[in-house]
Amino acid sequence: MESGDAFFEELEQDLVEHGRFKTHVVLIKSATMIQLRFHIEGELTLTCDRSLEPFDEHFDINERIILKYGDHNEELTDEIEIINRNTARVNVANYIFDFIALSLPVKKIHPDLRTDEDESDEEGEDGILVYSSESTDDVPESEDDAPVDPRWEALKKIKGNDN
Template sequence: MKFLRTFDIEVIKFLEGKHEIDFEIGKEFFQHFEDNELLDEGHLTVRVLMDKGANLIEMDFLISGEVKLVCDRSLEEFFEPLDLKEKIIFKYGDEEQEINEDVYMITRDTPKINVAQFIYEFVLLGLPAKRIHPDYRTEMDEDDYEGEGMYAYIDGDTFEDEETEEEINSEKQEEESTDPRWELLKKLKNKE
């Protein structure tokens, strides 16, 4: 746990105003979390832009670098670039508690805020849902197909391409010439 203390921001020592705190993250960082089977290596730079006010502290987390993932399709390892921006607000109150996922209450005499867990969670949330190696991203996956309501059925007979625009136009002309309603409309138009 001594390693994770390097991610403490001693907020009580900072004066009101804007401050920048930088962290470097490597493999050792990810090994300190229980569920690190999702992510166990990365090279990231974290810049925390802290704005300490009279009633609250705002922290913007700018996270950039790359993390090592395992491809869901080929099981090959690859590095995925990350470029994330997240925000946490710490409000002063009577007790320390989480108000929601982005807002926390701290007491005025809270000496420090450890940001390691926040950084880890931001990185996990920034990972792609499907981890596909860059070599396989151009291949179309059946699950990725976005053609709504389109089905194809081939029964073994020869498959004809879609009708050309000329064929469609000639069919329309045939319909127009055979439908007696069109004839009546043409006659009305010609009288004008």
Template sequence: MKSVNKEISKYDILIHGLEDKTYTYEFEGNDDFFREFEQEIIEGGTFKVKVTLDKNATFIKVTLDIKSKLRLECDRSLETFEEEFNSEAVHIYKYGSVAEEMTEEMEVIPFGTPKLNLAQLIFEYILLQVPVKKLHPRFRTEDGDEEGTMVYIDPSFQKEEQEEIQDPRWAALINLKQISESNGTS
């Protein structure tokens, strides 16, 4: 028999026997929640989720309103910092004969499914809020990230780059010109 994970099971919603109407649930999580998932992006943190579940005969629409405060590691300084995120997401569960994921926002669950566990879904939507480049607030400027600004330009690099931009049909003439310049003739 499969063992029940106490931390993950906190995010179960019993759907078997629910009437066709709207329900509201609230969940909270902390570092224990993030330790349950194999990942290296989120160091830890806390979150609150308000779940609105609209149930009808053919599908269940789950709306997640997530407020989180995450501990992240700065990609530039490797310092840990906290960042707040707010997001809203919608996920649809359709009833069918076989469980399968249709899209990232929709999946099929078998008729008679007794409960939904929202832990993985909550985790994925929190993870989507984390930027690809995690910068400590002190490295952010109003003008944006300065990375990518070239400080020194090598003149030979610039000349080679300009020649590459030119029409390739002129390559033979450019080559002839370079040979004559190196021989001292013009």
């Protein structure tokens, strides 16, 4: 299936307005479930977060959804859903849009403005360490070795503990 701007307009959402893509869906049906395999490839027109200029972002997605038959509709996980046994049609448009939306970069940066720093951020390499439970050589290992704040000493005296 090939689609474009009309697909995004039909879903009435604000995340993606322009793009074109091809979707190949393989449906494997059994007595207990339906397995849908999606291959979606295309380009989206995004707006750069820095320059506000439009640019095309390529994507290539391979995902799957498993629809199990049951008495009611329920989403069990991101990949597995229960559908009513009497369901005659399965609308895959929302699945396709969800996969496309999840493939969008967090930072939408025009390719001309991307630097090595931006690329390393997208790849999820080294980040800033905010907290670590590992002990280091600089930090004393026990309370006995640690210097005590004089304010705490004064509070201990009030309580009656001279330790």
